Amino acid sequence: MVVGDHGTMVVHNHLTPQTPLDVMAETLAAAVEEEWNKEAGLRRLKARVVDETPLPVRWEVSGRRVADRVAGATAEGVRDSFGPLPGLRVVTREQLLEGGGLNELYEVYGGLASGRILLVGREAAGKTAALVLLLLKAIEYRREAKPENQRRIPVPVLLPLEGWDPRKESALDWAATQIARRYRVRGPEEARQLLKERRVALFLDGLDEVVGKLRGAMVRALGSERVRMVVASRVDEAERTAQKMRLRGAVGLEIQPVKPEVAADYLLNQLPDPPPPAWHRLTSRLLHESDSAVAEALSSPLAIGLVRDVYREDDPVDELLDTARFPDSRTIEDHLLDHAVAAAYTPAYWDPRPRYSPETAERTLRFIAARLAQEGGGDLSWWHIPGWANPRPRAVVVGVVVGMVYGVVSALGLWRASGPLSACVAGPLLAVAAGGLAGRQVSLLAAPQPLPSAGWRDIFSPATLKIGVMCWLSVGLMNWFGPQFMDPPMPVWLDWLTALPFGFAATMASGPGYQLMVGGFLFGLGSGPWFNGMRQRLTRRTVTESRSIGPRDVWRHHGGLRLVLALVSGLAVALVFGCYMGWSHGLRNGVASALVAGLWATLFAGPVGNLTVATALTAVQLAFRERTPVRLMAFLDDAHHRNLLRVTGPVYQFRHARLQERLTQQE
Template structure:
């Protein structure tokens, strides 16, 4: 058996092969949608999610339509984002499976005429330009992706509920529908027509509390955090305007992953939303929710099982023109429609796994053995059990995998078991420090910080006094300081929120002006006041130099950097006056809007926090060192400045850095569980091999069944 193509353009969603009505539609998507996504999650983020600052200069499509340029740019960003993600999830290549749907017969929505508006005689949403109204006759027989887009764009209620069985390909269908909606919008050349076609945006419902925020408020916040287009002054207001004017349509995934009571509250809150809506859910959860709360005016359509002919054609398309006898026999049996194999391959997940696990010349006909594989579940479990090995097998013409299949499977089993134990699908890397005991890391941080940060002070004490007592005192002080830093680092073992603070969040125009005012006030006051009480005052420029850190600390404490200087001597003086600021940022957003993938978010946190920690250390050194150097002697000032820099940098840049804590935990897990030392690198590699997928800064297994199977196999017999 050979591995799936590890090319970055390979991926899988909910299951695997994507859907399409024709190859032409796929090529049109490529030609018609362009732009920039700041996240490979994703600028999108599903779950607890994040991003990188990319500034676009937007010219409004119509001078009288101030939001037209914003909407057009959002369409380009979303198109590029999901074009990339669809490629990574293998929704476009090779020729995808067709999507087929029918109006659901489950009790998940009201009457069809309530959605089409035929009896009421009026529509909440008019048909999109170029599309006709969705009527009972037009939707009665179901159809494919093009018909689904016609329903989406012509439904009078603007409420479409997309349901299906687990692994039916609901998310894949939603993504392809979104891309078709973008293609349709791009085809509207006239700005007036384009303004009437909303920009589809896919979000996860994770993290929304309808009791706290309305649908518009929540969506505006998510758009602001996840798309740099809405950053800066007035960004959230623009997002809200687009939503209120119906110029954005929301594709909401993950309703089935929300707890029951919250699902009902979400559905109730969405009923009055002023925008078009596509809600994706597993059928069972949708039925349970509808017993308490139904989405008024919604049309429920259900994704149908894959037809045998479609599955056989899809598998044969990736094989040589003359397939091996084993593949010929398997596809022949599949077309005959008999046995557990035919039942198993009605699921896109199983089809994708079969394609990944078995190569052109592998004995795929072994799956026809009903003694070994008596049920469809047995076939699916067999494919799931070999998915990791296939992904990490050496493939001719491709680089050797960085990790062995044994290491990969051991690591993924450990992760799956941990997530299952926590009752979640989301692998939040900033929660990894809580996966193992913190004591070994605490001891290591204690020793390293005491030695590295304490050495300059001990050396200084010895040089100044050549006496044993100050040297011993300095050593004890270094040990105490190292213990304090270790305690701060150990606190990150408790799950923390992922702050979204970045350079432009901290150094805003307002905070920088506040810092400059504070600096000039204090520096000028000292320049004017000190000469009145001392004849041997330092020159005025020195006062402006040593008071610069006061301005720097003012910048931090008036913005999202207040916790950087908290508990830092001198710089934290007066921070208590900023309780309102801390209250405003007590619940930091869970999305870091400066990175492109979970690994990039991790790198961003390392770089930002370390740099700010060093800047804070430099500020404290600048605050103390020059005065000591001027009044006493230069060596003392320099050594004190270096000591302040090291201790402050360690306390504010390392000890409280979630990314550093995650990296240290990865080293500890390597020795305890045999996982890779570079765990974040491994997770990204597993994503490229289609075992994981990314939703913002969060990783997930490509499908719940894969997580469940790996977790079950990690348990002792």
């Protein structure tokens, strides 16, 4: 405080520069917030209009044996303890036993000494919804904190546990790989550093979906990591797992059923006052007969949301009160699930007409649910779609088209260069070879495989560009100083021009671009364990901005990137063959050689080995066989926007496991 006239206050501003880890954490936080804000809107977890109020989250300490004692989670001074986040207090036993809502859940998350929460609930209780809302709360709290405190507040990242094998990969390594792949963080090593320094908190969903002994192995592996985490699971599976292995230091919090008065208010919120008689009878039963079948069914967020989706304002919603048709809560839930797809594709009079009919949508989703049940998982990975239909018809079609195109183009080039005899002999042979290899490559794409993907700045990173320039200089110098085996010798400018494709090949082979180009690349570079290790060392620091993109965006990105790279690769091959052959044997031979070699490289590096193209062709094949939409990826994106599917990174999942189960049974 400065008192009196002519007082002077000297203020010093000290700015601490951000470290690369700070920048990466900020970029990751922005990507996570963008992804889950959008997804929360589609899942109706956030208010979309002014007068809409989402269902609240209520929790209590679980009374079942799913975790250790509460005292173990709140103890201070233990080796794995976490200090409270800036602005929060240490959570006490009394505070936990009081329970609460979302704000109290965040206080537990940020102030629990053990830093571990096991969030459990019965089926369709809203565990994933609570996890998403807690994540958004954590992101918001971090964004509004002072800059000096943001470094001490971890970035929450939600990951599904499906696909992780703790017997082969540690929890930290697996999480780092998932974060780097999903959010395009610079690399697994940088993501691992964020985790080791507690700059990232793990929100892990789907522990109950893991089968067998793998679940216990996951719990053991997670308990040994010093990372703040929240793990969600159904309560029955969590209790069975805890009999053999508990998540060390975790407190078990159970999501509570929705209260009847909250459910009634939510259902009546979008209706006129007074409500229609059918809705009034339904909500009256909810409020006055809490032990009825409809009250038990509408204690879960899933069933409440389905009632709002299936029944319009003037529909006979009171039919759910018929105890002869619906004797228990399970039959009510099955009835709502059976009508969920048709309701999503039946527009109100003010809505635009959907692109797909209810019958088409239901038939397609039944087929997809049955396929996922066959594969034994809940993730719909679009790059596995080529395995849903016999690849032979696609292989034949692609082989014939590629063979005809390549045979005609190469025959014309050879005719102009060497005459009709060589064109008639070599043209058919090249056509058969190209068609056979193209068909074989299409067939190979039907087998399940990981999705190779990268961005432009990942492929052409500073490290790979340096290798490309060094290779270009080396080949150019060899052409310049080497023996002049060509008669007449090529000029200097042509020596350096023909070296450019070798530099491009080295750039692609030394980075993630190698994964996008099939067959050991074009010039034989990038094969063997030495090159694989070199690529891993060079791609540790990529520079692509962090962002998470959905399945359809990944599909488009993968296809467009592959096709452009294939065209550039074809031009590179054409440049090498065309220059050498053209200078030695004339312009016609050079053009013919460039055409034959460049087209081969373009076809096989691009559309033939492209998973995007294979997925699109499979969708056409399924449209004839199963009467599904020809543009299957567009349909999946539309179903996501209608809240029938949800997005987790680059894969789709059904809105709820029960919906997938009902559709599978119908199929």
